[in-house]
Amino acid sequence: MKSKKAAVSADMKAAELANKKSKWKLLGKQKVLILMSVPFVLYIILFRYIPLWGWTMAFQDYKPYKTFSQQDWVGMKWFIQLFKEKEFLLSLRNTVGMSLISTALGYITAILIAIFLNEVRYIGVKRFVQTVSYLPHFLSWVIVTGLVANVLVGDKTGILNGILLKLRLVKEPVQWLAIQKYFWHIIGWTYVWKEVGWNTIVYLGAMTAIDPCLYEAAQIDGCGRLRKIWHITLPGIKPTIIIMMIMSAGHILDANFEMPYLLQNGMIQDVAETIDIYVLKYGFKLSRYGLATAAGIFKNVVNILLLVIANGIAKKSGEERLI
Amino acid sequence: MDKKNQYYTARRQTLISNVIFDIIIYLVLAFVVVATVYPFWNTIAISFNDGLDSLTGGIKLLPRKWTLQNYTNLFQTPRIFQAGIISVTRTVLQTVLSVFCTCILAYALSRKEFVLRKPLTTILVISMYVNAGLIPGYMLIKNLHLLGKYSVYIIPCLVDIFNFILVRTYINGLPDSFVESARIDGANEFRIFLQIIMPLIVPSVAMVSLFTAVGAWNSWFDTYLYCSNKPKLHSLQYVLMSFLQASQNQSSNANDAGAMALAANSGASTSMVTPISIRSSITVVATLPILVVYPFVQKYFVVGMTIGGVKE
Numbered sequence: 001m002k003s004k005k006a007a008v009s010a011d012m013k014a015a016e017l018a019n020k021k022s023k024w025k026l027l028g029k030q031k032v033l034i035l036m037s038v039p040f041v042l043y044i045i046l047f048r049y050i051p052l053w054g055w056t057m058a059f060q061d062y063k064p065y066k067t068f069s070q071q072d073w074v075g076m077k078w079f080i081q082l083f084k085e086k087e088f089l090l091s092l093r094n095t096v097g098m099s100l101i102s103t104a105l106g107y108i109t110a111i112l113i114a115i116f117l118n119e120v121r122y123i124g125v126k127r128f129v130q131t132v133s134y135l136p137h138f139l140s141w142v143i144v145t146g147l148v149a150n151v152l153v154g155d156k157t158g159i160l161n162g163i164l165l166k167l168r169l170v171k172e173p174v175q176w177l178a179i180q181k182y183f184w185h186i187i188g189w190t191y192v193w194k195e196v197g198w199n200t201i202v203y204l205g206a207m208t209a210i211d212p213c214l215y216e217a218a219q220i221d222g223c224g225r226l227r228k229i230w231h232i233t234l235p236g237i238k239p240t241i242i243i244m245m246i247m248s249a250g251h252i253l254d255a256n257f258e259m260p261y262l263l264q265n266g267m268i269q270d271v272a273e274t275i276d277i278y279v280l281k282y283g284f285k286l287s288r289y290g291l292a293t294a295a296g297i298f299k300n301v302v303n304i305l306l307l308v309i310a311n312g313i314a315k316k317s318g319e320e321r322l323i
Numbered sequence: 324m325d326k327k328n329q330y331y332t333a334r335r336q337t338l339i340s341n342v343i344f345d346i347i348i349y350l351v352l353a354f355v356v357v358a359t360v361y362p363f364w365n366t367i368a369i370s371f372n373d374g375l376d377s378l379t380g381g382i383k384l385l386p387r388k389w390t391l392q393n394y395t396n397l398f399q400t401p402r403i404f405q406a407g408i409i410s411v412t413r414t415v416l417q418t419v420l421s422v423f424c425t426c427i428l429a430y431a432l433s434r435k436e437f438v439l440r441k442p443l444t445t446i447l448v449i450s451m452y453v454n455a456g457l458i459p460g461y462m463l464i465k466n467l468h469l470l471g472k473y474s475v476y477i478i479p480c481l482v483d484i485f486n487f488i489l490v491r492t493y494i495n496g497l498p499d500s501f502v503e504s505a506r507i508d509g510a511n512e513f514r515i516f517l518q519i520i521m522p523l524i525v526p527s528v529a530m531v532s533l534f535t536a537v538g539a540w541n542s543w544f545d546t547y548l549y550c551s552n553k554p555k556l557h558s559l560q561y562v563l564m565s566f567l568q569a570s571q572n573q574s575s576n577a578n579d580a581g582a583m584a585l586a587a588n589s590g591a592s593t594s595m596v597t598p599i600s601i602r603s604s605i606t607v608v609a610t611l612p613i614l615v616v617y618p619f620v621q622k623y624f625v626v627g628m629t630i631g632g633v634k635e
Contacts, residue, residue: 023438026436026438027438027439030436030437030438030439030512032511032512032513033431033434033437033439033512034439036427036428036430036431036512036513036516037427037428037431037432037437037439037443038439038443040424040427040428040481040482041428041443041446041447043481043482044446044447044450044482044484045446045450046463047463047479048450048453048455049450049453050463051455051456051459051460051462051463052453052455052459053459054455054456054458054459054460054462054463055455055456055459057458057459057462112351113351113352113355116348116351116352117352119344119345119348120348120349120352125349125352128356129352129355129356131621132355132356132359132360133355133356133359134621135359135614135617136359138537138541138613138617139541139610139613140540140541140542140543140560140609141541142541142543142560142563142564142567142609143541143560143563143606143609143610145567146366146563146567146602146606147362147363147366147606148362149567150362150365150366150369150599150602150603151362153380155380156380157379157380157381158380159361159362159365162380162381193358193359196355197355197359224337224340224341225340225341225344226344250452258544262564262567262568276457279456279457279458280457283457283458283461284461284548289458292457292458293456293458293459296455296456296457296458296459297456299456300453300454300455300456303454304452307452
């Protein structure tokens with residue numbers, strides 16, 4: 001028995017050795033495949049990994065006219081300064097606030113609309129609503145911001161003001177884009193407007209994978225439609241919901257740079273500036289490379305940490321996970 | 324008899340609740356459709372309305388004073404015409420090159436017998452999560468001497484990792500026998516890719532092309548970062564963005580300045596051009612290509628998204 005095992009393992013070792021040798025041989029035969037892949041991977045290394053070298057700027061008193069060896073090293077100075085600056089702390093708060101509002105609204109609306117679409121029995125109606133609601137996903141934020149600005153015009157010619165005035169919900173036109181407390185909600189609801197249709201695709205896909213027998217069984221047991229949704233549809237798409245949540249955990253500090261940037265004005269700057277805008281402002285307009293790079297590093301490191309943590313929590317609680 | 328009655332009332336109740344539920348669903352979905360379409364429709368109506376008249380507001384579904392002046396002005400403005408050419412050419416070039424390169428890479432790394440498959444794929448996938456940030460990225464472009472050049476629109480985005488994963492997953496779903504039989508017939512890998520694989524992966528290529536083209540057409544931030552001092556290289560979205568910013572950072576002065584500059588450029592009568600009409604007509608022009616392409620590619624969404632589902 002033992003000798004058999006030993007023989008098998010010896011065989012396996014020999015096979016492995018042969019495998020290694022033949023791997024090199026194989027590689028020699030796969031020249032075309034190498035030619036088709038390695039240059040592109042080098043390209044990705046150049047454009048995605050080499051810039052990481054620039055992170056050294058966050059630890060230097062970077063001056064563009066000096067060579068790398070001439071730069072003065074300042075240690076963690078810029079990181080410490082970041083957290084002493086009111087503007088950065090504000091932008092951190094705004095980023096997190098906007099992200100949470102957009103993400104929460106995005107989830108709730110997408111799941112709700114997906115469930116509703118799933119309940120529609122006329123395929124034509126379903127297709128039509130889907131076609132229309134996917135469309136804004138393909139528009140640029142510039143265009144979307146233009147449309148939003150058009151809807152939210154501050155006097156009585158604005159679309160939203162017009163509706164509210166007609167319904168007598170407000171007495172005077174509201175200056176939507178000049179009042180701080182509305183800004184995050186405007187960002188959040190615009191995100192919903194642009195992405196809700198597109199976000200339903202994933203959930204609708206998950207719903208088609210639910211076994212129809214479950215619905216039939218529930219029907220026989222006397223479940224109404226609401227109870228079917230609650231006990232079958234929602235548990236059925238739960239893994240998808242969790243995966244989407246893990247993925248968005250890694251983007252909490254990304255907070256959609258473009259719309260706050262395009263919609264900001266002097267009156268609401270305190271609530272509109274995000275980390276990305278901060279980096280742009282300090283890095284490009286004020287040429288404080290060290291500080292801006294430090295802010296960028298902070299953002300990326302926190303994002304990756306959040307992703308890993310969310311993944312870990314999902315793993316521990318026995319749910320689906322991304323990595 | 325009593326039992327039968329009970330049965331009927333119960334049934335009527337479920338019927339009524341079903342109907343109420345249906346009504347709620349259709350109302351909500353109708354709201355979604357109206358809320359999605361109306362802002363567009365309104366913008367289109369304004370773009371066909373006389374500029375001065377638009378300022379008084381109240382235009383809803385149809386223009387009050389029909390005119391094509393806004394569009395003729397737009398196309399007579401050299402800046403916007405130039406921007407349109409930049410946007411169209413960069414979209415076409417970037418889409419063709421990027422999709423081709425991404426597909427080659429996806430094919431090579433989909434071959435299970437390829438020895439370097441695992442390490443190379445790992446390098447690519449990790450790069451999705453690594454982001455050096457704005458300033459290091461800018462420094463790279465600067466060191467490569469791409470600043471203020473047209474090639475800055477094409478070179479940095481030749482391979483897209485997300486698209487790579489989509490296409491690779493699609494190729495992995497094809498039976499191996501296609502490739503094997505071609506190999507027995509003596510075709511080399513590149514030829515197999517071009518003549519056997521490419522025709523088979525059309526749905527995923529359509530999907531990836533759409534993503535790339537929309538991304539290229541919609542981008543303005545690269546123009547802003549790398550080419551803002553080269554007016555000849557401004558893209559349509561960038562021009563639209565600068566108009567928007569001018570009217571956002573209020574003081575109607577800035578507004579008027581933009582409009583006046585445009586009017587002076589076009590040599591048309593100033594009275595016709597107002598910021599709101601310029602904005603809406605550029606918005607329509609910048610949206611149009613997407614609206615035109617959209618119905619043709621839409622049927623591939625399902626394919627693309629199910630692949631995405633596999634990946635997730």
